Amino acid sequence: MDLDHLQALLGDTGEAAPTEAIESTRDIWVIGEAAEGEGGAQLTPLTAQLLGKARELASDLGAYVRAALLGHRLGGLSDELVALGADVTHLADAPELKGLALEPALHVLATLFEEFRPAVALFPAGRLGDQIAPRLAQRLGGTLTTQCLALQPDLATRAITAAYAVYDGEYYEGRTIVAEAEFGPDTAIQMFSVLPNVFHTPDPDRYRSGTVEPVASDLSGCPARVKVVGPVEYQRPTLPISKARQIVALGHDLGDENLAAARELAARLGAEIAGDRTAVAAGWIDSEQVVGLMGYDVAPDLYLALGVRGSTEHNVGLEKARFVAAVHPDPAAPIFSAADLGLVAEPGEVLRRLKDLF
Amino acid sequence: MRILVVINQVLDPAGIAVSRRAQRLFINREEYVINPADLSALEAALQLKDESGAQVVVLSAGPERVTDAVGQALSIGADRGIRVDLPGEDPAGRVTITAAAAQKLVPFDLLLTGDRVWDSDGAQIGPRVAEALDLPQLISVDAVSCTDGKVDAIQAVRGGFRQIEAPLPALVTLPPHVNRPRYGTAARIMQVYRDPEAVERWTADDLGLTAEELPPRTAAAARTFPEPRELGAPMRGAPDEMAEQLAAVLRARAGG
Numbered sequence: 001m002d003l004d005h006l007q008a009l010l011g012d013t014g015e016a017a018p019t020e021a022i023e024s025t026r027d028i029w030v031i032g033e034a035a036e037g038e039g040g041a042q043l044t045p046l047t048a049q050l051l052g053k054a055r056e057l058a059s060d061l062g063a064y065v066r067a068a069l070l071g072h073r074l075g076g077l078s079d080e081l082v083a084l085g086a087d088v089t090h091l092a093d094a095p096e097l098k099g100l101a102l103e104p105a106l107h108v109l110a111t112l113f114e115e116f117r118p119a120v121a122l123f124p125a126g127r128l129g130d131q132i133a134p135r136l137a138q139r140l141g142g143t144l145t146t147q148c149l150a151l152q153p154d155l156a157t158r159a160i161t162a163a164y165a166v167y168d169g170e171y172y173e174g175r176t177i178v179a180e181a182e183f184g185p186d187t188a189i190q191m192f193s194v195l196p197n198v199f200h201t202p203d204p205d206r207y208r209s210g211t212v213e214p215v216a217s218d219l220s221g222c223p224a225r226v227k228v229v230g231p232v233e234y235q236r237p238t239l240p241i242s243k244a245r246q247i248v249a250l251g252h253d254l255g256d257e258n259l260a261a262a263r264e265l266a267a268r269l270g271a272e273i274a275g276d277r278t279a280v281a282a283g284w285i286d287s288e289q290v291v292g293l294m295g296y297d298v299a300p301d302l303y304l305a306l307g308v309r310g311s312t313e314h315n316v317g318l319e320k321a322r323f324v325a326a327v328h329p330d331p332a333a334p335i336f337s338a339a340d341l342g343l344v345a346e347p348g349e350v351l352r353r354l355k356d357l358f
Numbered sequence: 359m360r361i362l363v364v365i366n367q368v369l370d371p372a373g374i375a376v377s378r379r380a381q382r383l384f385i386n387r388e389e390y391v392i393n394p395a396d397l398s399a400l401e402a403a404l405q406l407k408d409e410s411g412a413q414v415v416v417l418s419a420g421p422e423r424v425t426d427a428v429g430q431a432l433s434i435g436a437d438r439g440i441r442v443d444l445p446g447e448d449p450a451g452r453v454t455i456t457a458a459a460a461q462k463l464v465p466f467d468l469l470l471t472g473d474r475v476w477d478s479d480g481a482q483i484g485p486r487v488a489e490a491l492d493l494p495q496l497i498s499v500d501a502v503s504c505t506d507g508k509v510d511a512i513q514a515v516r517g518g519f520r521q522i523e524a525p526l527p528a529l530v531t532l533p534p535h536v537n538r539p540r541y542g543t544a545a546r547i548m549q550v551y552r553d554p555e556a557v558e559r560w561t562a563d564d565l566g567l568t569a570e571e572l573p574p575r576t577a578a579a580a581r582t583f584p585e586p587r588e589l590g591a592p593m594r595g596a597p598d599e600m601a602e603q604l605a606a607v608l609r610a611r612a613g614g
Contacts, residue, residue: 144482146482175577178573188575228521236500269608269612302611336592350597
């Protein structure tokens with residue numbers, strides 16, 4: 001798009017040019033992440049979601065979207081970044097950046113950010129957003145809000161309010177950047193690390209055009225200090241079920257023959273085993289693992305009840321669970337009144353199928 | 359060997375009730391506890407102390423009430439406890455103060471803390487302090503050990519665990535509930551409780567920091583609450599199809 005033409009059309013005489021010049025140097029940045037997929041590296045869905053959000057912010061705040069991508073063998077991904085919404089892409093492609101080792105990645109990003117002074121930078125939660133972004137914010141004097149679930153710009157001050165979950169999602173709290181008197185070249189960089197699937201994934205537009213700027217950086221001065229020795233066998237200490245994040249609960253109607261399959265599923269999920277009192281009677285669990293009034297209250301992210309009929313006494317213990325899935329053959333089983341997802345089925349059949357799926 | 363453990367205090371969620379319907383928070387009992395992830399870090403430090411006789415210094419920045427958290431850490435087994443006065447609740451200010459306090463405790467070998475703070479977006483505190491002190495970082499590890507000048511840690515990765523190592527001094531952060539925090543003995547609890555000088559108190563002045571160096575950069579905004587939970591009606595159908603639905607939920611919920 002010819003910008004001069006557009007400005008003439010809007011009657012812009014160009015008098016506002018100086019502020020435009022300042023603001024155009026302070027763009028919205030997205031730090032992308034690539035994952036190894038079939039046929040080479042691919043952008044993660046979260047990167048696409050960040051680019052979609054960055055475009056929204058860019059049109060609200062009047063800025064360009066720049067995307068940075070760090071890694072090794074990233075060929076072709078800058079087209080992808082442009083199609084998803086970037087105006088300019090900065091690709092840092094070096095063997096040292098494989099696996100995003102802290103020191104070289106930090107060096108590349110700090111150099112880029114010092115040169116371009118982003119107004120806003122969006123990071124994917126995880127290694128980039130929660131390990132590298134805090135150090136970058138500290139080094140450059142920026143602000144950072146991690147694990148964001150929403151971003152809302154204030155158009156007057158250009159400060160963004162971010163929301164994040166507290167107490168593992170019990171409720172959400174907003175945090176806003178204390179607006180400095182006037183937005184200018186020295187205003188602190190606002191950084192955010194964003195969780196997956198909170199913004200929608202934009203459709204790629206293959207006809208968009210953008211500029212590619214390769215990043216030349218000398219990484220010899222910043223060797224990675226952390227060394228990965230290799231995979232290791234480790235057994236986590238068994239946690240009390242009241243602290244478990246995932247629980248597979250066993251009940252009498254599971255049937256002895258399905259016990260092994262249920263335990264195997266729990267191991268794959270990294271879940272603790274629990275159950276109701278009928279499971280104690282069956283000898284599958286001990287009394288430390290009973291959920292309910294006679295046992296323990298639990299508050300996991302996932303509670304999968306297999307063959308648990310679910311008396312009132314049992315269901316009381318689940319009130320703080322974030323998601324309850326239940327499998328039981330009887331549609332009138334009380335467990336379904338406590339379940340977010342209830343399946344009327346024989347637990348054994350579902351387990352057999354789950355073995356292939358999960 | 360000296361180990362610094364940075365702890366935070368959070369409002370005990372057992373004393374609060376979140377009403378999704380009324381869209382508000384009811385505080386029934388204002389009681390504070392040590393952030394669970396920091397408690398993991400403290401336990402890891404005390405295990406290293408058991409093995410090698412390290413000195414464990416607990417550091418917490420916050421208002422007067424934080425003294426209790428530091429006192430609790432002392433009664434569990436820490437050797438020295440320090441509370442630093444923290445004006446405001448901004449993460450950047452907390453980092454500046456914590457880093458300055460850690461600097462005063464040099465030489466130390468390990469800086470241990472939780473990988474998140476339960477009641478805020480506090481995942482950034484550890485790495486920010488490590489940046490201020492130029493330390494390598496091992497994030498969200500399950501177990502930690504030290505041998506001749508380096509730290510070894512076990513970190514959960516997709517489908518298992520891996521071993522990583524870094525030279526000392528280093529930052530190590532732990533997630534909540536990866537070990538079983540110990541309890542203090544009654545005698546030790548009484549000893550800390552009776553000694554008003556048990557927890558040292560430092561101020562920003564002692565650390566040579568001025569108010570200009572600790573400006574509020576961010577402020578808490580409004581709270582919002584999730585929608586009331588709606589339970590689904592039980593599904594009927596072919597077990598195979600239902601199993602697929604369940605598998606999708608498991609993948610989303612368990613990250614597998």
